[in-house]
Structures are given as structure tokens and as C-alpha cells.
Amino acid sequence: MTGTTLDDYTDRYARRVRGMTASEIRALFAVASRPEVVSLAGGAPYIAALPLDAVGEMLGRLGSEDGVTTLQYGIGQGTLELRERICEVMSLSGIDVGSGASPEDVVVTVGGQQALDLVARLFLDPGDVVLAEGPTYVGALGVFQAAQAQVVHVPMDEDGLVPEALELAIAEVSKSGRRAKFLYTIPTFQNPAGVTLTEERRERVLDICERAGLLVIEDDPYGQLGFDGDVPAPLRARRRDGVFYLSTFSKTFAPGLRVGWILAPHAVRDKLVIASEAQILCPSAYAQAAVTTYLSTMPWREQLKTYREVYRERRDALLTALQDLMPPGTTWTRPGGGLFVWASLPDGLDSKAMMPRAIAARVAYVPGTGFYADGNGAGHMRLNFSFPPPDRIREGVRRLAGVMEQEIAM
Ligand code: PMP
Secondary structure (H helix, E strand, O other): OOOOOOOOOHHHOOHHHHOOOOOHHHHHHHHHOOOOOEEOOOOOOOHHHOOHHHHHHHHHHHHHOOHHHHOOOOOOOOOHHHHHHHHHHHHOOOOOHHHOOOHHHEEEEOHHHHHHHHHHHHHOOOOOEEEEEEOOOHHHHHHHHHOOOEEEEEEEEOOEEOHHHHHHHHHHHHHOOOOEEEEEEOOOOOOOOOOOOOHHHHHHHHHHHHHHOOEEEEEOOOOOOEOOOOOOOOHHHHOOOOEEEEEEOOOOOOHHHOOEEEEOOHHHHHHHHHHHHHHHOOOOHHHHHHHHHHHHHOOHHHHHHHHHHHHHHHHHHHHHHHHHHOOOOOEEOOOOEOOEEEEEOOOOOOHHHHHHHHHHOOEEOEEHHHHOOOOOOOOEEEEEOOOOOHHHHHHHHHHHHHHHHHHHHO
């Protein structure tokens, strides 16, 4: 049956595979990466902002001078040197020795994505409920779906997750006789919504979860990428019991190295390592050495500032273009950091249906439906500002506004 797209293996798949579909983002990448298309669809950091010559030299030396260890197997938990550096990085946002963070309780992962998968493997049985913001990170939806869990979305507003809505969702899940295992949340510069949970709500959300016996999975890839001053401390800096903290070097250094981590309650740490060893044996020794050397010999704090400056300028370019060009009835979030703006379309417009017309007009975005497990989100879209330069962002919004105006007139 070569040359056909029919899948002969359908009857043989495991149950967890049956609901697997390509993410909307993945399907878009092929068209969105054509040079004539302005892509506001991706989530890629602006790697050209790194000192690539110096990083390249460092990577070369790691092979030629230290290859005996960097090209060898390592231990499942990740190197102690890197775990110590990770604790240093976390202490910048208030997760420190005082809040019980220790290299002993850090597990190095293959990006933030493996961290999510490990947590799902550890805690989710088929049919379990996960509470998550609506909209939420598309890659997390894929992980929960593969675990055959059911995602119940909790709405956000401009101050992040709405605590009353969380309480309501918990009550409804338990009324229906099901069990919610954890709250999955991206409290800071949320992907895709771009909003941040306020200080006051952080405490309330933690209290609600504690009372309901819900674990909290805090996913924080963007917390170091704030543009406008103080960033609220992570949930993990406020509470150590029952809070799992996940992060990654993908947005602060380089996603190509695939290095992330979990800070887990001490009792769970061993289980995470065992699960990770079953999956990958150990994280890449080479990639870990690269991150460790980057953090110990290169000006990484300065680099963070550079990323923030580049993204602030691009965020401003996007917000100004939206203000100047979008048709009436369109609204959007104003992120204080991160990579994304969430736009809500005038009544009746459907971002998914509109996508082929947008591609024809040479602009791409991610339709809001990709960020919900339940098919909602058609009236919204995610716009990325980290990758295209400011003038391309404006041109992309101009094209997008043109497409929307035509849809309204239809
Ligand atoms: N969590 C969130 C909220 C993300 O946005 C991403 C990356 N887009 C990840 C996890 C995965 O990160 P990584 O690339 O390090 O696997």
C-alpha cells in the first residue's frame, strides 16, 4: 500500500493512540515557514540574538576537549553541576534554599515537554481529570490526551486564572463522580493568552488547590522574560508541598539543546527519575554540559536582558499595529512578558475557517481551537511576536486586518 495515505495499522493501535491527531500548529508550520508568509504562528525564540560565534566555540570545545564525558552516557537525574546551576537560576525568581529548593530534588529533562510527560505518567490514569486554563499550552494537551486523561478548562481574564471559576470546576468534577488529579497552570506570561496571574490570585489559587487536595503543576518557561518590571514570584516560591515546578532553557537560552527540568517534592523525586530512565535512560550529557558551561562561563544574565529588550520592542510593535489596523470589535491581551498575544475576533468570525484565506494573503497565526481540548476557541487566535522583526509584524497585522475586513463584509 505504498503511496497511499490510508493507515493500515488503525486496528492495531493502543487505545491511547486512537485520539491522537496532529496539532494544528504542526500542520501549519509547513505553509507558515514559506518566506513570503509573515508567520505570527510560531513560538520560536529569536536565536540570532545569541552570541553565536562564542556559543559555537564553546560547543566545539565541549566535544574536542571534554568529549570523554560529554559524549558518554550520564545519570538519569542529570549532572549535579547542572542541577546546582538550575537552583541558581530558580533563586532569581525566589525559589531558593528558604523555599526548600535543592539540587537533590531537581530532575533534568529533555525540554519542558518531557517534564510534562513525566508528570502525566506519574499521576494520570485513564479517565482522570486535569484542570487547566482555557486556553492552554497545546503541547500539554497532547500529553494529557496521550495519558487518556480528560481536560476540564478553567477560564481566565486579564488577571489570569479566575479563582471562583476554579472552585466551580472542582465542585462540578466531583459532583460528576470523577477525580481531578491536578491543576496544570502557566501562571506567568501564559501560553497562549499572554496574561499573568496576579499576586493576590496566586495565594487564592494555592489555597483552593490545597483545600481540594489537588496537586499543582506549575509550568514556567517564560517567567524570566518579563518586560515591564516586577514579575510575581512563582507558586513554588510560596508553597513547597504539592507544587511541582517545571521550566526549561528553551526560551532563555536555546531550544535546540532540549534541556529542561522539574523541581519535585522530595518524596516524588525518585519516581520521576525511574520514569525518566525508562523513557530516555538519561538526558544528553553533551546538551547538559553546554548549558552548564553557558551558565558558568558566559554572560547569561546579560543575554536574558537582550532577549527581553528584543521581545519588548516586538511586543510594542505588535500592540501598536493591532491598535492602528484591526477592525472594530477586535480585542487582545497586553502581555508584560513572554512571546504571545491572544486576540479575540469580532462576533461571527471563525479563526480556523479563515485560515486558508489568511495563508493566501501571506500571513499565518494559530487558530484558538488548538488550545482547547473541547473544540472551543474559534473566535480567537494566538499571535507570536518573538520571531518576526517589528516591520514584518506590522506587515503581518496589516495583511491579517485585510482578511478580517473581507470576512466581515462577506
Ligand atoms: N510548556 C510551555 C507552556 C511551553 O510554551 C513550551 C514550549 N513552547 C513547553 C512547555 C515545552 O518547552 P520545551 O521546548 O523546553 O520542551
